[in-house]
Amino acid sequence: MNENFGEPTDSEVDELYARLDREAKQGGYFLNPDVEFVKGLVRGLLINERRYGYRACPCRLAADDKQQDLDIICPCYYRDADLSEFGACYCALYVSAAVLKGEKELSCIPERRPPFESRAAKPGSSGASLDAVPAKLSVPVWRCLVCGYLCGREGPPELCPICKAGKERFERFI
Ligand code: SF4
Numbered sequence: 001m002n003e004n005f006g007e008p009t010d011s012e013v014d015e016l017y018a019r020l021d022r023e024a025k026q027g028g029y030f031l032n033p034d035v036e037f038v039k040g041l042v043r044g045l046l047i048n049e050r051r052y053g054y055r056a057c058p059c060r061l062a063a064d065d066k067q068q069d070l071d072i073i074c075p076c077y078y079r080d081a082d083l084s085e086f087g088a089c090y091c092a093l094y095v096s097a098a099v100l101k102g103e104k105e106l107s108c109i110p111e112r113r114p115p116f117e118s119r120a121a122k123p124g125s126s127g128a129s130l131d132a133v134p135a136k137l138s139v140p141v142w143r144c145l146v147c148g149y150l151c152g153r154e155g156p157p158e159l160c161p162i163c164k165a166g167k168e169r170f171e172r173f174i
Pocket of ligand 1: 057072089092093
């Protein structure tokens with residue numbers, strides 16, 4: 001566990017907020033328009049980064065084990081499904097275009113993360129069988145477990161170009 005628990009400074013919060021906002025826009029996502037609310041969550045992300053070494057979701061209990069928590073490193077594997085169904089991610093850090101435009105009201109968002117026992121394998125995994133790889137594909141196809149981005153190459157990219165998830169959050173799709 002990382003023992004550097006110093007409180008993030010306002011400028012660190014502002015910097016990460018600006019980066020998340022920029023990356024969200026580049027990827028077709030939207031941060032919640034309540035800037036102070038979002039900065040509170042950003043502060044939580046920075047605290048978790050100091051505490052665990054990764055930006056675990058500020059609204060969930062992390063296990064202090066990156067492998068166990070891969071699904072809840074922000075943005076989590078559950079963000080897109082919650083945006084589609086409820087108009088916001090579990091923490092309401094990200095909202096849908098309809099919520100942003102005031103066309104949809106935010107309501108309580110239930111926890112989509114499966115209990116620990118049922119995610120022991122690989123959360124969000126497609127379950128695709130590698131036996132079914134079409135013979136004419138010359139390279140494997142990799143899927144981002146956060147946003148579903150697919151790419152064909154020898155190995156996963158260092159960072160997802162859409163949601164910026166790291167390569168450890170890709171799975172071999174076919
Ligand atoms: S995207 Fe997921 S991890 Fe990030 S704040 Fe929202 S619910 Fe938490």
